[in-house]
Amino acid sequence: MELFESTAASAEVATYGEDAEARKGFFTDTTLCIGCKACEVACKEWNQLPADGYRFTAQSYDNTGELNGTTWRHVAFVEQPEKSRWLMESDVCKHCTHAACLDVCPTGALVRTEYGTVIVQEDICNGCGYCVPACPFGVIDKRETDGHVGKCTLCYDRLRDGETPACAKACPTESIQYGDLDELRRRADARLEKVRADERFTDASLYLRGPDDGIGGAGAFFLLLDKPETYGLPPDPVDTTRDLPVMWRRAAYAMGAIVGAIALCSLGPRG
C-alpha cells in the first residue's frame, strides 16, 4: 500500500516544498442551484472551450448531457413530480485525493498541482486514452478535435493570480463555493446540519467529503438531496489503483503458469 499512499494529494503537494499551497476545492451545494448554467458558460468562456453543437436530449433542461473533454461543468436536471421538486446539480471534476486518472497516466501529462488539484498538461498528453475508463466518475475524456484529453483544471491559471475559478465566480446563488478545502468542509458540515433540520430534507448528505470513501475524499464535493446515482454519480467510487498490488499478484500467478505450461508441453523426447 506504500506506493498507493505516496500518490495521495497531501503527499504529492508536499513535493512542492516551499511552493506548496493550502488544498483548494469546490463545495457544490445543490440545494442552492437554480439551474441557470452560468457555470457552464463561464467555464467555456474562460477556458476557451468549443461549443458542443445544438442538440435536444429531451432530458428536462439538460441539453449538455455529460462532462467531457470540452465541457468541464455540467448542470444536471432531475424532475421529481412525485416529490414536487426538481433537483439541480452542477457537476465537475472531483480532483480526487486518490486520482485514478493521474495514477494510470503513462506519460506524466496528468499532474497534481501545488493546490492539490489535478490538471492535464496538454503539451505532454499523447492521447493514449487510459485515463478515460480509469476515472470512476466518467469525467475526463478524449477530444476529437486535438486528440488529447481534457477536464476541469479548477482554473489553475486563475488560482495562480489569486482569482476565484470562473464557475464559482459566475454562480449567482453561491451554490458553487470555492476556497481552502478545510474551510469548505467546515462550512459544508454546518450547512448539512441546517438542511437536515428541515423534515423534507432528512436524506440530505455530503458526497465525497472524505476521507473515508474509495478515493480518499475529493477536492470538489457536494451536498446532495437524493442518492448519488440519481444525479448520475457513482454511489461508491474507488480509485482502481488501490487494488493494483492484488492485480499484479494475480498476473504473477499467470506469468508462472505460462512458464510452467510451456515447460510441461516441451517434456519428453525431442519431436
Next chain:
Amino acid sequence: MNTLSRSSEPAGLERAVSSPPDSYYGRPIVKPHVWTPYIPWYFWIGGTTGAACVHGFVARLRGEDEVADVQRWVAFAGIVTSPVLLILDLGVRRRFLNMLRVFKPTSPMSVGSWVLTALGGAVTGSLIADEILGVPPLARACDAVAALLGPVLTTYTAVLVSNTATPVWHEAHAELPLVFASSGIAGAGACAAAFAPAAQRRSARRMMIGGAIAMGVTAREMETRLGRLGEPYSQGKAGAFKRASSALALTGVAVALLGRKSTAANRVAAALVAAAGICERFAVLDAGKQSAEDPKYVVHQQRETLAEGGRTPLR
C-alpha cells in the same frame, strides 16, 4: 464519425423525460474506453510474442533449434508490429515517445511500454548476435532476457484493463490474466505449429491445443464468477465475438487432433486457434465498452459492496 463517437446519446423524443430512479436518464456513470480496434489486435500480438519468447528459449535449451528460430521470427514480427499498432491508436501520434518520458509503477501502461521496449531490444539483439555478428553466447543471453520479460508482456495487458473503473474488467482482475496467458500460449503454439518442421512440432501442438482449451475454460470461469456483471459477454458485439471465439477454438482443436501428422491440417488448426484468440480479445474490449455504457452495472456492483460494508481494499 470517427472512433471517438459514443452511443451514449439517447434517442430523441421517444425517450421519457422522467429519469429512472437508479440512474440519470440511463446515462453512463463511467466513460467507456476510447481505444480503437488496433488495441485488441495488439493485445493478441503482444500476448503471442511474449509466449513465443518463452517457448523459443525452452526449445533452444532442448536443442530444437528450428522451433527456436521460428519463435524468434514470430517474436520479432510481434515487436515490430506492436509499436506501430500502439502509435496508430494514439490521439497525438507524434508524441508516442512520451510513453518513455517517465516510469510510473502505478500505471500498467507505463510498465508495459518499458517492457515492450526492453523485450524488443532483447529479441532484436538475439537476431543480430546470431545472424550478423555470429556471437551465439550473446544471442543466448538476449534470449534469456526475452524469456524473462515475455510472460510480463503476455499478462500486463490484463492488469491494464483491470486497472480501470469499468466493472466487467475491474471485477475480473483475478481471472483476466489467466485468460490472456492461455490465449498467448495458444497463439505462440499456433505460430510454431504452422511454421516449424514436422519433426519438431509436438510441443507447439500441445501449446496450441492446451492453450485453446485453457482459454475457453478460464474465460468461462471468469464469466461465471462475474455473475450479473458478466452479462455483456453474452450480449451485443461482445457476445458475437465470444461465440465466434468458442466456435473457432473448438474447430481448431478438432482439426488439430484429427490431422495430427498433416502439415496442412496443422496450419488450418493454427489459423483457427489464432482467430479464436483475436476474437476473445475483441470480446473483452467490447464487453468493457458495454459494461461502462449501462449505468446499472456500476450501480449494481457498488451498491452491493456498500451493502457488504464496502470500500475495503482487495486482498
